Amino acid sequence: MPQDRAALESLPGVGRKTANVVLNIAFGHPTIAVDTHVFRVGNRTGLAPGKTPLDVEKVLETTVPMEFMQHAHHWLILHGRYVCKAQKPNCAACPLPDICRFDNKTI
Numbered sequence: 001m002p003q004d005r006a007a008l009e010s011l012p013g014v015g016r017k018t019a020n021v022v023l024n025i026a027f028g029h030p031t032i033a034v035d036t037h038v039f040r041v042g043n044r045t046g047l048a049p050g051k052t053p054l055d056v057e058k059v060l061e062t063t064v065p066m067e068f069m070q071h072a073h074h075w076l077i078l079h080g081r082y083v084c085k086a087q088k089p090n091c092a093a094c095p096l097p098d099i100c101r102f103d104n105k106t107i
């Protein structure tokens with residue numbers, strides 16, 4: 001299997017997000033796959049604002065310290081799935097309200 005994003009993206013059905021997942025999980029590359037949760041959390045918190053998943057990915061690549069890059073997208077996905085949910089974020093259970101820039105927190 002190719003360890004190159006462009007080679008992976010040339011495969012049928014493989015986009016940038018999937019290529020980043022493969023590079024991260026299978027090969028240990030410090031890539032950030034931006035799914036719907038990462039996209040929402042990045043924009044909502046102000047951590048990584050962007051109009052497209054690629055925009056968010058590029059911002060995260062500059063703001064996430066390299067020591068955390070390997071697992072950052074997992075943490076963001078889990079945070080978005082279980083705490084900062086799409087319909088109603090659970091801000092009362094969130095450890096980040098002091099640094100989150102979302103105007104409509106639920107606390």
Ligand code: SF4
Pocket residue numbers: 044045083084085089090091094095096097100101102105106
């Ligand atoms: S404070 Fe609320 S909106 Fe901000 S990251 Fe936490 S759950 Fe999401």
